[in-house]
Amino acid sequence: MLSIFPTYINFKSIITSSIENFHTTGELFVAGKRNTIKLFKVDETLTLNIKSFRKPILINRIIYKYFRKSKARRSYEYATVLLENGIGTPKPIAFKENSNGIGLKDSYYVCEHIFCDLTYRELVETDYPDGENILRQFVHFTYKMHKNGIEFRDHSPGNTLISNNNDGTYAFYLVDLNRMNFHEVMSFEARMKNLSKITPKKEMIEIMSNEYAKISGENETDVFKTMWQFTEDFQYRFHRKKRLKKKLKFWKK
Missing domain, CATH: 3.30.200 (Phosphorylase Kinase; domain 1)
Structure with a gap:
């Protein structure tokens, strides 16, 4: 078909x-x-x-x-x-x-096909020019998604394409779309958890929390603590899984 x-x-x-x-x-x-x-x-x-x-x-x-x-x-x-x-x-x-x-x-x-300038991964792995501005605009992009009840379950660094509009603004495009949930309203915890895979860097979480609190009206301390806790939890599971895979490969030899 x-x-x-x-x-x-x-x-x-x-x-x-x-x-x-x-x-x-x-x-x-x-x-x-x-x-x-x-x-x-x-x-x-x-x-x-x-x-x-x-x-x-x-x-x-x-x-x-x-x-x-x-x-x-x-x-x-x-x-x-x-x-x-x-x-x-x-x-x-x-x-x-x-x-x-x-x-x-x-x-x-x-x-x-979108001919983009970068993905979110470049913001994580490099000192990308205008990085903080891009990061704050990305938070607005994500908040709009959350307000529409859209939970992008693969919200990870490689799945957001970014294009420079050459006027100080950036356009964001989600890819790898087959895992999504749709809600009438996303809870605070669900929104914070949705950002847990996006970066392991605390300084980036601090910027994102600051911007998310500004536009949502939620307490910045609560936003940061919750977002960072979910990020740490994800990183722990991610690296534990990698260690287990290495052990399995070793025992298969």
Whole structure:
């Protein structure tokens, strides 16, 4: 099944061809352990960003066909919800699901490629120019998402693209969208926890807490303590998991 966003229906043939020939054509953009992303240039104004999701194991093939939406379909639908709420994300173009009698074989998500200047990861790992200004604007971006009841479960450094508008402002775009929850209202704890994966640096949390308190009207001390506690908890679990993986690799040798 191929579903195309109405705005892009005139590109059906090139979208179809790009997906069908995904493994032999296109420019490799991301070669991940689980998923692969390739770029397909349409013209000077449009480049397709196509994500091929890893083929699911047998039980998930059945689940994704009969009981739960595929990652490609969720990415497409969640992108639409984000844009409807004024939250930046690459424009959704299409998704494709290939199935057989057993279940889902593979799936693809197509969106407009964003040629960004950096990701949030650069703010964490480098002394990026104008970093504090970008960080404070990012907090406004996230707060708007929270006010709309949107919980981006993969709110991590590599999943926010940032473009410089060259006027002192920046545009933010969420990617890797297949894990989201939607709420009528997000609790204070849920909002603070949603920022726990974004940086391990205390000085960045201090800036984010200061800006979040300003725009939310919440107590800055409470914002910082809660955000930092969730960050420490996440970092502890993250590094514990890494240590366990190293031990497993050692014992397998």
